[in-house]
Amino acid sequence: MFKNVAVVGATGAVGQIVRRLLEERNFPAEKFRFLASARSAGTKLTFKGEEHTIEELTKDCFAGSDLVIASTPDDIAQEYLPSAVEAGCKVIDESGYWRMKEGVALVIPEVNPQDALDAKGIIASPNCSTTQMVLALKPLHDAAKVKRVIVSTYQATSGAGVQGTADLFDGSKAFLSGEKYEYKAFTHPIAFNCIPQIGGEKADGYTSEELKMLYETRKILGDDSILVNPTAVRVPVANCHSESITVETERPISPQEARELFEAFPGIQVIDDLPNSAYPLPSTCDGSDLVYIGRIRKDISNPNGLSFxxxxxxLRKGAATNAVQIGELLAKNL
Amino acid sequence: MFKNVAVVGATGAVGQIVRRLLEERNFPAEKFRFLASARSAGTKLTFKGEEHTIEELTKDCFAGSDLVIASTPDDIAQEYLPSAVEAGCKVIDESGYWRMKEGVALVIPEVNPQDALDAKGIIASPNCSTTQMVLALKPLHDAAKVKRVIVSTYQATSGAGVQGTADLFDGSKAFLSGEKYEYKAFTHPIAFNCIPQIGGEKADGYTSEELKMLYETRKILGDDSILVNPTAVRVPVANCHSESITVETERPISPQEARELFEAFPGIQVIDDLPNSAYPLPSTCDGSDLVYIGRIRKDISNPNGLSFxxxxxxLRKGAATNAVQIGELLAKNL
Structure with missing residues (x-):
């Protein structure tokens, strides 16, 4: 059991869910503290029926804590989290800043728990679109070695923060009543539209979001030979990312074998009955901590291919849940 | 010039656009007639400033016409169009019924015009998601032979007819005001959701919409060796289908070469400047007769691969425009 957990970025879109999960899952810790930027510091929140005052995040705020769960923008994570490590805390970071750094563990508890247990410094939680994909790939990789992945995403506005979803709903309302709306979180209108760009251009015509899906996948699975071709697209859905995934494995995996592998793997639930129109939907997976898989079928363009x-x-398995699960894993091994 | 064009299904979602296009493009014909089901027959419409009475579609209504452009459900096309051929008309059909039949031409005028000119019977216009993809594939196929295509679609509700878009807008309004809405055109809510099923299950876990993208592509390009793996998804966009396409060619095509091939091909417009967030969007392509391509890049998982x-x-190039263009092609070769 941890003595004192510091929840950093406690008021953000993901931080709110971290708090809820720590309550729901009865996270093994004696005490909890909640930290945020100076703007939110001093305000009150209720946790497990008790009132807490939000403290200001500073470089010397970590003394007395033994676990930090941080959900902040990249620049905040860069600036403050090394101080938490120096103060002797275990540090779980949900930002993108530390993930690919040498010596930082990048962990999905169901996939590579040992990396979290071996970590000397920061333990990073992967990008949301990577986490659900890699959890799905892991049982296939163990069974038949994943060689190549082609993935097109259908990503929700909540991935762009609270303003992303405000833009979706307010922009949709404005559109439906023939009014103008100025989007704040997106370069183009997201209401009733698809935007084939998430993040800036990084290299070779791919965006930062897309290349996360390549490099983070390799790091988590510990296999730099895996090829990934991602297309990351924002769609007018408030929450839950969807992904159309085609995988090539070293030996063929039948849809039946894939279904069995998925069903036997922790954290995955299969919903797959096309004749009865049953498959995972953002609307039905919202609020769950699992990764849902459906439309499992042979890739009809490749004998070693599988599509799903x-x-x-x-916000949950793609961010908050994964971070809290890392914390639970560390607690069990204290 | 045609003497007498019969527009069948003149009041439907696509038929309305056919009428507008015939006006806009000053379609080469002396006279026009408008036909629809008994329900609409007798009502009036204005075409080129003149009032027309909608006639009832019957098996013996085609006498006197030399061209039929039909936009109807499959069962109506099946029942009535053979009579139009027997009456000596050239027949252009936008339904799905005749496309794959032996002896029926399946035509995109920019891709395989000769098939329309050689046709003895019905000339079918392809499925909407196929048309835009095959137009994009054609210049790549001519230059370097397309071997394999992996495509994930982001399809608009207008593809499900007038009720599809009514469901999208009415369902969104209801969602935003916390009310219930009963969807009529979709099995699941489409507002703020993605539905990974278009059409019923056809074979091997693929839907009818997906297999159209395989078989129609092969027929139009006249190459049964092409492999296509499609995932067809309905998204909450009112009009314009988007597609994430990865192509494998016999020899590598660089993004630069692809851009030049696309730009030189009729009916295609390239919008591709990721650093300035420029790429095609449903919101900006709506109402155009062209196919738009962006995000052109190397497939980083395959030396012979290209993604875009x-x-x-x-409703336009995916249906009405393509049909009217076939008519124009026939008129030029009368």
Missing amino acids: WCVSDN | WCVSDN
Whole structure:
């Protein structure tokens, strides 16, 4: 059991869910503290029936804590989290800043728990679109080695923060009543539209979001030979990312074998009955901590190929749940 | 010039656009007639400033016409169009019924015009998601032979007819005001959701919409060796289908070469400047007769691979425009 957990970024879109999960899952810790930027510091929140005052995040705020769960923008994570490590805390970070750094563990508890247990410094939680994909890939990789992945995403606005979903709903309302709306979180209108760009251009015509899906996948699975071709697209869905995934494995995996592998793997639930229109939908996976898989079928363009559809709550398993699960894993091994 | 064009299904979602296009493009014909089911027959419409009475579609209504452009459900096309051929008309059909039949031409005028000119019977216009993809594939196929295509679609509700878009807008309004809405055109809510099923299950876990993208592509390009793996998904967009396409060619095509091939091909427009967030969007391609391509890049998982994003107005180039263009092609060769 941890003595004192510091929840950093406690008021953000993901931080709110971290708090809820720590309550729901009865996280093994004696005390909890909640930290945020100076703007939110001093305000009150209720946790497990008790009132807490939000403290200001500073470089010397970590003394007395033994676990930090941080959900902040990249620049905040870069600036403050090394101080938490120096103060002797275990540090779980949900930002993108540390994930690919040398010596930082990048962990999905169902996939590579040992990396979290071996970590000397920061333990990073992967990008939301990567987490659900890699959880789905892991049982296939163990069984038949994943060689190549082609993935097109259908990503929710909640991935762009609270303003992303405000833009979706307010922009949709404005559109439906013939009014103008100025989008704040997106370069183009997201209401009733698809935007084939998430993040800036990084290299070779791919965006930062897309290349996360390549490099983070390799790091988590510990296999730099895996090829990934991602297309990351924002769609007018408030929450839950969907992914159309085609995988090539070293030996063929039949849809039946894939279904059995998925069903036997922790954290995955299969919903797959096309004749009865049953498959995962953002609307039905919202609020769940699992990764859902359906439309499992042979890739009819490749004898070693398999295609499927994958949906998960990007704020939960894609962020908050994964971080809290890392914390639970560390607690069990204290 | 045609003497007498019969527009069948003149009041439907696509038929309305056919009428507008015949006006806009000053279609080469002396006279026009408008036909629909008994329900609409007798009502009036204005075409080129003149009032027309809608006639009832019957098996012996085609006498006197030399061209039929039909936009009807499959069962109506099946029942009535053979009579139009027997009456000596050239027949252009936008339904799905005749496309794959032996002896029926399946035509995109920019791709396989000769098939329309050689046709003895019905000339079918392809499925909307196929048309935009095959137009994009054609210049690549001519230059370097397309071997394999992996495509994930982001399809608009207008593809499900007038009720599809009514469901989208009415369902969104209801959702935003916390009310219930009963969807009529979709099995699941489409507002703020993605539905990974278009059409019923056909074979091997693929839907009818998906297999159209395989078989129609082979027929139009006249190459049964092409492999296509499609995932067809309905998204909450009113009009314009988007597609995330990855192509494998016999020899590598660089993004630069692909851009030049696309730009030189009729009916295609390239919008591709990721650093400036420029790429095709449903919101900006709506109402155009072209197929738009952006996000052109190397497939980083395959030395012979190319990936791109393709958007087109599914009611126009995906249906009405393509049919009217076939008519124009026939008129030029009368």
